[in-house]
Amino acid sequence: MAEQPSTAAAPPSDLKTRPAGSTEHSWCKAVPGGTGITVFALLLSKPPNISLLQNTLHKLQNSNPILKSKLSYSPTTNSFSYTIPATSHLQIQPFDLSSTADILRNLKTSDHNSVSDFHLIFENELNNNSSWVNTSDSNTDVLFVSIYQLNDEKSVLTLRIHTSVCDRATGIALMSKLVELMREENGEGTKSELLKKMEVGLGIEECIPAGKANKPFWARGMDMVGYGLNSLRYSNLKFMDSESTRESQVVKLGLNKQDTLRILDGCKTRGIKLCGLLAAAGLIAAHSSKGLNENQWEKYSVVTLVNCRSILDPVLIPDFPGYYHSAILNTHDVKGGDDLWELAKKSYTSFINAKNNNKHFSDMGDLNFLMGRTIDNPSLTPSSSLRTSFISVFENSAIHTTSTVHQEIGLEDFIGCTSMHGVGPSIAIFDTIRDGQLDCACVYPFPLHTREQMQELIGEMKRILVDW
Numbered sequence: 001m002a003e004q005p006s007t008a009a010a011p012p013s014d015l016k017t018r019p020a021g022s023t024e025h026s027w028c029k030a031v032p033g034g035t036g037i038t039v040f041a042l043l044l045s046k047p048p049n050i051s052l053l054q055n056t057l058h059k060l061q062n063s064n065p066i067l068k069s070k071l072s073y074s075p076t077t078n079s080f081s082y083t084i085p086a087t088s089h090l091q092i093q094p095f096d097l098s099s100t101a102d103i104l105r106n107l108k109t110s111d112h113n114s115v116s117d118f119h120l121i122f123e124n125e126l127n128n129n130s131s132w133v134n135t136s137d138s139n140t141d142v143l144f145v146s147i148y149q150l151n152d153e154k155s156v157l158t159l160r161i162h163t164s165v166c167d168r169a170t171g172i173a174l175m176s177k178l179v180e181l182m183r184e185e186n187g188e189g190t191k192s193e194l195l196k197k198m199e200v201g202l203g204i205e206e207c208i209p210a211g212k213a214n215k216p217f218w219a220r221g222m223d224m225v226g227y228g229l230n231s232l233r234y235s236n237l238k239f240m241d242s243e244s245t246r247e248s249q250v251v252k253l254g255l256n257k258q259d260t261l262r263i264l265d266g267c268k269t270r271g272i273k274l275c276g277l278l279a280a281a282g283l284i285a286a287h288s289s290k291g292l293n294e295n296q297w298e299k300y301s302v303v304t305l306v307n308c309r310s311i312l313d314p315v316l317i318p319d320f321p322g323y324y325h326s327a328i329l330n331t332h333d334v335k336g337g338d339d340l341w342e343l344a345k346k347s348y349t350s351f352i353n354a355k356n357n358n359k360h361f362s363d364m365g366d367l368n369f370l371m372g373r374t375i376d377n378p379s380l381t382p383s384s385s386l387r388t389s390f391i392s393v394f395e396n397s398a399i400h401t402t403s404t405v406h407q408e409i410g411l412e413d414f415i416g417c418t419s420m421h422g423v424g425p426s427i428a429i430f431d432t433i434r435d436g437q438l439d440c441a442c443v444y445p446f447p448l449h450t451r452e453q454m455q456e457l458i459g460e461m462k463r464i465l466v467d468w
């Protein structure tokens, strides 16, 4: 392992173009189908100064060069590459009062009446594939920023980012730096550490510590057969409409401080992480949504996403930009009437055992390959739903603490997650512990699943988490 955390995965410093690694390639392939558009939205009660904000974004892009890259696809080699221009040219797209109202009016014609304008704008961004839907387009940006004027006071600032260069850690780091810098532009000087220049890193595969990705040939074959064939046999949530064109929608799952503290303490005393508990609550809620008898077993699959920055070679600093997550897939039998904590412990233990066996490194190539194969052959999944698991969770929760900065810039609310209506789980959970309260954005493909169905499922998960 490396000695010191590094800001660089050590490519030559004059590098201007580099090919996408295989995990990045998988995301590039998934995005046109609707999976892999990451959006962060901030609800602001004071209108930001757009020219100052644009200036700040240029600085942020210049200090995180991968985020100003241009993405290209070469049909002859079937490969994607990133070209890094010398300077940022990002233009904020402003939507004034009347164009925002037009957009909202169009959105409200469908089943969206129960959600706020902020939430609708967020979902609209999550589904804006216009820049990336045509793979053959060359030199497309990976980051788009817009401001929507909701009314005289309130506006929504959105960052829409291509997931191949932006995992959850990158998105959160970018958002927090932006918020800090927005305050500074309102007066004080520039905090230089926020604009520390990062190098363009290598793909995650290039940074796997020596020996950790090795896997006997026979094991590779067995696991591939297992992953590939079994997905047809796993249980899914009821599909409401598997024919119509899909989009991503989001429901929130929140707990108050007291309940959050209780479940975090419960996890601590049992030596597990929250991801195991959230997955277990999801599995129990899914089984009970089917109205099956107790003892009617079902097998569900759970994907746990691991932020690998601290275990790569070289080790990457926490805010190093790019996509450095890997996935571990486990399956669990649920029979109805399951004990929440028992299932949580089981779920977490099978995840951590797989991680201790380096599955997040050794199976990375297999999972990328299968993701690609599924995109090309949706019929490999039940009802061509493109569902490859029931639920996905992050190994570690994001932590957010409100500071005085948020009042100064008028930050009232924020939300962030990634579109999943192409290949993906039925429900992807992006959890944050926000000032001590659990706050999750749960993404699902609509109308394969409906808002009503998901609100019911999430309501049941919440009941399960609160009532044990």
Ligand SMILES: *[C@@H]1O[C@H](CO)[C@@H](O)[C@H](O)[C@H]1NC(C)=O
Pocket: 032, 033, 034, 127, 128, 129, 130, 133, 245, 246, 247
């Ligand atoms: C891309 O967006 C268009 C317009 O919103 C939509 O009709 C289309 O279904 C989307 N495609 C995918 C794969 O999400």
Ligand SMILES: *[C@@H]1O[C@H](CO)[C@@H](O)[C@H](O)[C@H]1NC(C)=O
Pocket: 049, 050, 051, 052
């Ligand atoms: C934005 O900030 C710049 C620089 O401080 C200032 O010149 C400009 O007038 C501001 N614009 C608005 C609309 O306040």
Ligand SMILES: *[C@@H]1O[C@H](CO)[C@@H](O)[C@H](O)[C@H]1NC(C)=O
Pocket: 093, 124, 128, 129, 130, 131, 144
């Ligand atoms: C999608 O984003 C582009 C700019 O990136 C914008 O011009 C377009 O209006 C957006 N589409 C929708 C449906 O909001």
Ligand SMILES: *[C@@H]1O[C@H](CO)[C@@H](O)[C@H](O)[C@H]1NC(C)=O
Pocket: 134, 135, 136, 137, 138
């Ligand atoms: C995709 O982009 C290529 C090159 O820009 C263009 O020739 C092609 O017509 C586009 N296809 C669609 C469906 O827009």
